[in-house]
Amino acid sequence: MSDSLSDSLSEAWDFQAEAAAEQDDLCRLPGRSWVPPILSDLILAARHTSLSRYYPFTSHATLRFGTGPRWWLGDGEVLTVAIALVPEGRYLVHTRTSHDGLPLAELETASAGEAAAKAEQLVNAVG
Incomplete structure (x- = not known):
């Protein structure tokens, strides 16, 4: 990918996959980070759902x-559904649909596929 700001969805997902692999490698180093090295699995799982019609980014x-x-x-809006990495190699699917704007936990799981499927379900339910 020549530019991380490319308009191509495919290139945006490719960029995220490459960045996730690099992050996972860093997170495998002892004492480097609390973040588990599971982002690559999540990117792959999400890319195989209808979430792939959106531009992925990490925060x-x-x-x-x-x-x-x-x-x-x-140029677009951020969806209210997100998937956080949590300690012990788990994913937390959450939404920002509460009246006070705080995240609402929808699912915590060790499965990237299950997390992506739940996020997909929540996005599709909203519209």
Whole structure:
């Protein structure tokens, strides 16, 4: 990928896959990070769902999705559904649909596929 800001969904997912592999390698080093080395599995699982129609990005050990490649500039919006990496190699699917804007936990699991499927279900339920 020549530019991480590319408009191509496929390139955005490729970029995330490469970045996840690098992050996982760093997280495997003893004492390097509390983040478990499970992001690559999550990117792969999410890419095989209808979540692949959104632009993936990570923030604070969380996989998030945007409707446009430059959501931070107003080119799209960030979805309310996200999947966080949590200690002990687990994923936490959460939404920001509570009245106070705080995340609501929807599922905690050790399975990347299960986490991606739950996120997909929640996104599809919203619209």
